Amino acid sequence: MNLLIGNIGHLSVIVAFAAALVAAYSYFQATRGRALGDDDTNWLRIARGAFFVHGAAVLTIIGCLFNIIQAHRYEYYYAWSHSSNHLPVEYMISCFWEGQEGSFLLWIFWHVVLGFFIIRFNRKWEAPVMAIFSGVQLFLVSMILGIVLGDVKIGSSPFILLRDFMTDLPVFKMNPDFVPKDGTGLNALLQNYWMVIHPPTLFLGFALTLVPFAFAIAGLWKRELTAWVKPALPWTLIGGGVLGVGVVMGAYWAYETLNFGGYWNWDPVENAVYIPWLVLVASLHGMVLWQKRRTGLRTSFALVVATFVLILYATFLTRSGVLGNASVHSFTDLGLSGQLFIYMAVFSVLAIALLVYRWKEIPISEKELTLYNPELWVFVGATVLCLGAFQVLFTTSIPVYNSFMGLLGVKTNVALPADQIAHYSKAQLWMGVGVALLSGIAQIMWWQRNDKTTLVNSLTAPTLLTLLGTALVVLLVRYNGLTISPAYVVLTLAGLFGVLANFGTIFTLLRRGVRLSGGAVAHLGIALMLLGVLASAGYSNIISRNVSGLLYSREFDESLNRDNVLLWRNETTTMQNYDLTYTGQFFDVPGVPGYVDKQFLFRTDDDYKALARSPIVAGGKTYYKTGDTVAIMPENTYYRINYKDRKTGDQFALYPRAQVNDEMGEGGLLASPAIKKFWGHDIYSHVSSVLDPRKDKQWSEEKDHVLAVGDTIFLNDYFAVFRAIEPAHETAGLNLQKGDLALQADMIVHGEKRQYHVHPVFVVRNRLVGRVPDEVDDLGVRLSLTNIDPTAGKFTFAVSTTQKDYVILKAMEKPFINLLWSGTLLMAFGFGLSVWQRGRKSSVADATEAASAAAPAHAGRPQPVS
């Protein structure tokens, strides 16, 4: 029992809360009634000090919580419910943010880091911007405050003790100092390296949306209606890149870990991040339009505010429990809905009210945009993004409508669309078309003077190539015996145009400086991502489809798809172009590359330890000798599936995984796929159902066979020879002592693939007879040596058989999915280039700022887009 660390942690939470309050108030006072940059130095000093104290307190909270997890202090609920003794160190980090409190902390932490950057680099804007930052921190810290005032519980503390959380448990009545020996463990699905890096990326993206929001509100507040865009723009850029990468990381995690057969499931939790990202990217375009061409300021204001409000809404959606049945992976409801709602309402109402109040004062461009202005197309593109976001938002909010009507006393029963993928795709597809086409056109036009001739000249080549390429794609698709719908043709056309037009732009810009091409590179990445999504999702091919025509059910007339096959162990099944064989169950042994066959391991009473039955060799190196104790990870069983390409004869093995997960209830097994990557496609397989690895096998009644050495018998249809009887040696787990008599039989069983030595053991110790049976998992046979008649030279074997092992497998082919991932990398790289370009410019920009602000939109040489 270590109460000190929790008390330090909880105290730090209270300090962080109080300091945020002081900082918010002091920053407010420092700038109240004064012009931007002309702050009251006394208040400013207090405010800055308070924010530093806040930052230090936040770091202390994180340190305390991490110590509780890392030192396995199970007297704390957080450690007990999110961690366990056997958890590898790297996943202790994931434990930290598995719970709501930890993820709030992560978010708070990034705000602190960003706040320090602003204090250091944006002195002029510090007071109003940091007043908003501190206000946000105040609300966020309140979520983990864990204080009860009267009947109202404010926040949920991560430092709550197990005994205070589960007060009803009888053990605490007997012994208040009871500490469990082990925790309940991290959700097995989160034991993945992406879960170490994805949440911090996502929350950094979330935190980054606060920066442009705070600048915009500061601009409205201080009547600096135009100047805020410049310091805020790099942050928006970084935010767009980070959040975009974060979203795709989540998608990649889902692809690798979950078994719904893809990377995106339109789950409300995924949507809750996707929506603000789309609007954030739209707002980025608005800000670039203002910064470079002096138009679209109102749009920028509206979209920057909308992005942050949507982040707040996403927080409310995923953490308040309002989604209920609609999501499989929203956070546990901590009863914070009221607090979350207040947080969302306060900032939304204040921001929108301030925006409406100043709306008329926000300058607009006098110039009417024509079709020859790239600004128009950028603007249309931003609108398309917002409409796409709107569709997802409107549908994802369906559970909210029910709750809202419930509050009004009306019972409604609207549910999310039954086929969500079809519902979202039909709008998102057209958004993709719009984005790809507009990004191509706008990028070309942005960098040149536009009239009819120049436009025709620059658009002809990409258009012709696009038409040619699309025709080729359609022909190739048809040639492969697949169909392509008109909508897919249009998306291919748009995607190819986006790729070619942006590629052309990059090529032209190379002469003018690579750094300028950030926007074109990012857009090229997006266009590639669209093509990758189209190919991999639109043409995902189920290899394991049952085409045998043998159906068990007679209830339906029409033939319905059967997407899973049963594979018997060591029997080869042909599916489309592949011969598939399931060849056994494997464990992951830390330190040994690859996987280790369960048949080489003898399980002991300790779940996490096994004895090697034969040398464990990988890549020519012996890792364990026979009889060594091997540390294993017993939750995960890997099912080895051999794939053999029937045309080329190439072979590879995949190891899809089933994970014992008691959190999902008893008997919970979670399947995760295994993926084989080729340059042009992925082969994706997961088990859909397996014989439960934890349940004891059901053995048939034993049958006795009396044999002499050299006799042959049939065991479960396999031919077997009783070769010899020999002294037992190195037998796993027997602990032979002096004076014991131990004999083992050597029986060779001829399986389909190979021969197996079976060694049932017969022990006499202190005149008591013991028998250790031996099994062949591959064949489902168990042998024990039950009796020895030395005079007649006869040996009695008891033979029993079990259900032969099988897996039910689903296998898919995902064509060109690498376009999606490489497109994402390009997009991130493009964002990076743009940030670099801005950073370079801003160091010389102060001198030229006045000039560029005064210049009309089309003066001189066109300027970089982002």
Next chain:
Amino acid sequence: MKKSHLFVMAIIAVAAAIILSTTADASVYVGFGEARQRAAEGNTTKVHVVGKLPRDGQKRPIGLEYDPMKDASYFSFTLIDTLQVAQRVVYLEPKPQDFDASEQVVITGQMKGDVFLADKILLKCPSKYVKKDLDGATAAN
């Protein structure tokens, strides 16, 4: 009329189309009674049904039918909806591994003849949300 007005009207039109399509695609939570009635009327929209599994004295679910050796992609069970109407449900996928322990089952799909053909099953398991049991908590140490 100014071009910007046209543009705004186009946006409103698209937004309205989005709302309409969502309304058309949205499903509903119903009981089996209404699901049957809808099927009889020729309404083929898929519905959501929330229900529980019937269980015997040992809390084991009754009437699950899954034999992977005959057909790996055929699972059928009986579900009792919130209005206590029982219905045979067929799911043409392998049986979800944690099905037996689920406290509540949400299915989507539609009636086909005498059975409800489910294309999605969402399980709510008792311990998934808040952990209430403590293993080995009886051992006082």
